[in-house]
Amino acid sequence: MSEKVLMSGNHVIGEAAARAGCRFYAGYPITPQNELTEYMAGVMDRLEDGIFIQAESEIAAINMVIGASMAGCRAMTSSSGPGISLKQEGISFLSAQELPAVIVNCMRGGPGLGNIAPSQGDYFQATRGGGHGDYRNIVLAPSSGQELADLTMKAFDYADEYRTPVIILQDGMMGQMMEPVLFPEPVDLKKLPPKPWILDGADGRPSRVIKSLLLDPSVEEELNWKLARKYEDISNEIQDAETYMTSDALLVVIAYGTAARIAKGAVNRVRKMGHRVGLFRPITLYPFPRRSLVDLGKSVNNMLVFEMSTGQMVEDVKLSMEGSSNIHFYGRPGGIISTPYEIAEKIKEIYVKIS
Amino acid sequence: MAKKIFSRPKYLKKAVFHYCPGCGHSIIHRIVAEVIEELDIRGKTIGIPPAGCAVLAYDYFDVDMAEAAHGRGAAVATGIKRVLPDRIVFTYQGDGDISAIGTAETIHAANRGDNITALFVNNSVYGMTGGQMAPTTLLGQMTTTTPGGRKIRRDGAPLNLSDMLGLVEGSVYIERTAVNSPRNIRRTKKAIKKAFKVQMANLGFSLVEILSPCPTNWKMSPVDACAWIEETMTSVFPLKVIKNEVGKI
Numbered sequence: 001m002s003e004k005v006l007m008s009g010n011h012v013i014g015e016a017a018a019r020a021g022c023r024f025y026a027g028y029p030i031t032p033q034n035e036l037t038e039y040m041a042g043v044m045d046r047l048e049d050g051i052f053i054q055a056e057s058e059i060a061a062i063n064m065v066i067g068a069s070m071a072g073c074r075a076m077t078s079s080s081g082p083g084i085s086l087k088q089e090g091i092s093f094l095s096a097q098e099l100p101a102v103i104v105n106c107m108r109g110g111p112g113l114g115n116i117a118p119s120q121g122d123y124f125q126a127t128r129g130g131g132h133g134d135y136r137n138i139v140l141a142p143s144s145g146q147e148l149a150d151l152t153m154k155a156f157d158y159a160d161e162y163r164t165p166v167i168i169l170q171d172g173m174m175g176q177m178m179e180p181v182l183f184p185e186p187v188d189l190k191k192l193p194p195k196p197w198i199l200d201g202a203d204g205r206p207s208r209v210i211k212s213l214l215l216d217p218s219v220e221e222e223l224n225w226k227l228a229r230k231y232e233d234i235s236n237e238i239q240d241a242e243t244y245m246t247s248d249a250l251l252v253v254i255a256y257g258t259a260a261r262i263a264k265g266a267v268n269r270v271r272k273m274g275h276r277v278g279l280f281r282p283i284t285l286y287p288f289p290r291r292s293l294v295d296l297g298k299s300v301n302n303m304l305v306f307e308m309s310t311g312q313m314v315e316d317v318k319l320s321m322e323g324s325s326n327i328h329f330y331g332r333p334g335g336i337i338s339t340p341y342e343i344a345e346k347i348k349e350i351y352v353k354i355s
Numbered sequence: 356m357a358k359k360i361f362s363r364p365k366y367l368k369k370a371v372f373h374y375c376p377g378c379g380h381s382i383i384h385r386i387v388a389e390v391i392e393e394l395d396i397r398g399k400t401i402g403i404p405p406a407g408c409a410v411l412a413y414d415y416f417d418v419d420m421a422e423a424a425h426g427r428g429a430a431v432a433t434g435i436k437r438v439l440p441d442r443i444v445f446t447y448q449g450d451g452d453i454s455a456i457g458t459a460e461t462i463h464a465a466n467r468g469d470n471i472t473a474l475f476v477n478n479s480v481y482g483m484t485g486g487q488m489a490p491t492t493l494l495g496q497m498t499t500t501t502p503g504g505r506k507i508r509r510d511g512a513p514l515n516l517s518d519m520l521g522l523v524e525g526s527v528y529i530e531r532t533a534v535n536s537p538r539n540i541r542r543t544k545k546a547i548k549k550a551f552k553v554q555m556a557n558l559g560f561s562l563v564e565i566l567s568p569c570p571t572n573w574k575m576s577p578v579d580a581c582a583w584i585e586e587t588m589t590s591v592f593p594l595k596v597i598k599n600e601v602g603k604i
Contacts, residue, residue, distance in 0.1 A: 056459055060463065061430075063430035064434035066430075066431050067421070067433060067438070201442050207419050209419075209420045211420070
């Protein structure tokens with residue numbers, strides 16, 4: 001595929017995963033991400049060394065991914081909110097055992113069973129760890145078909161490089177929407193860096209253990225600090241965000257994923273009215289792109305955070321700005337998709353007061 | 356010259372077992388290590404210990420060991436085995452791990468015919484957490500959570516997972532043994548060896564359930580614990596080949 005193809009977001013992730021060298025997928029049906037599971041069934045069937053398992057549960061799926069990762073395979077699972085909740089035990093283990101894996105959350109309205117409409121209510125769950133213990137996940141937030149492909153490829157590299165689970169946080173809108181995508185060439189599995197830690201039988205070498213039970217608190221403490229140092233490195237190395245029309249902005253809208261697409265439409269609308277408004281779009285949610293946001297805050301005193309939730313990322317914005325900017329918030333939870341017009345109205349409401 | 360006829364198995368690390376006096380795990384560990392040595396599969400074996408008394412099994416077996424979350428052994432084993440189909444993958448699980456919190460993972464791995472071996476140590480209680488009721492606790496048996504004895508109307512009857520697993524299509528060899536006597540220990544070793552051979556021949560899911568004494572939580576002497584297995588436990592969990600679709604191997 002050296003030319004653009006029109007594909008739905010869930011299929012894009014599947015194709016990109018295969019191209020990234022993912023050869024193991026285990027998943028359980030849940031809407032609105034079933035197309036990804038189905039795509040993986042097909043793609044793994046076609047690949048000579050591809051393994052697909054429709055697991056008996058979300059918990060089994062993530063634990064199969066753990067096993068595949070221990071055996072050295074690039075592995076992925078995917079789900080939506082309620083299923084991701086069930087996978088949290090496994091994600092905590094992946095972090096503690098320092099195992100690479102990619103987990104896709106196609107967010108839907110919640111809490112509880114919620115609905116199957118696009119939402120961003122799982123931001124805390126993804127960025128704060130989600131399961132038990134002191135850990136974080138790398139969280140990537142694509143906002144276009146092309147970015148779904150690019151970030152999925154990147155997710156596997158990050159997972160291997162840092163030996164940590166990576167979450168792709170998309171939503172029902174991203175997953176279902178069809179857009180033209182240009183796929184990168186498939187990676188050569190033989191050229192991927194070796195993994196000298198995997199469990200493949202202690203043939204001619206000392207036996208290895210992958211575990212997370214550390215009964216001695218001083219040893220457990222050291223694991224926690226080791227992970228913390230790793231997250232510090234991750235934070236220094238991979239923070240990523242897009243800025244749009246921010247150079248002369250008096251007000252900047254901050255949004256990620258689907259919400260950023262809507263916000264961009266709103267920014268374009270108010271720009272036509274001559275309002276100096278820009279967009280800041282975090283691409284990595286963990287690490288939160290604090291550096292570039294703080295830079296932006298040197299020239300912009302007003303920020304409007306727009307989320308498809310009651311306000312979760314807004315806390316990271318406030319933590320980053322440490323009181324140095326006026327942070328406004330507008331949210332629509334539960335699966336409501338705002339229009340650019342609606343966001344533009346909110347922007348204008350604030351803009352007239354500050355300009 | 357004197358001939359050495361008894362020594363530490365080659366693939367048991369030189370570590371002191373943490374198990375209580377009279378516990379069956381030490382015996383079962385020894386047997387598994389002997390089998391790995393006799394089949395010459397140390398270099399391609401991956402073991403998966405449970406959350407439970409045997410969680411520290413990775414400190415004892417000198418093979419690659421993959422710790423799984425409580426009950427998830429079969430799913431982790433499936434992941435490893437599918438990626439590395441020519442390796443020997445076994446889970447080592449207690450009754451709570453395999454037949455309470457891990458029931459679903461175990462039944463579905465067996466049903467898919469995943470070519471793995473489960474070693475199911477049944478001592479009828481949750482040992483590591485202090486002797487609570489397990490799915491395998493006998494009716495009337497006193498535990499810390501059944502102080503008046505297990506009652507059928509409140510707690511259900513003992514769950515017989517091995518018989519259930521015998522009903523699914525993908526399981527090919529299931530046997531229940533015990534380690535309460537030299538004779539039964541020899542039979543257990545034979546069964547574990549057979550289960551590993553079933554996997555080596557790529558025939559499907561194999562499981563050995565091993566009735567094992569827990570003198571500490573049963574509040575018995577080791578000798579009485581072995582007798583209790585013989586006289587009481589085997590009447591609910593009889594020692595037998597539950598399923599054998601592989602003949603002699």
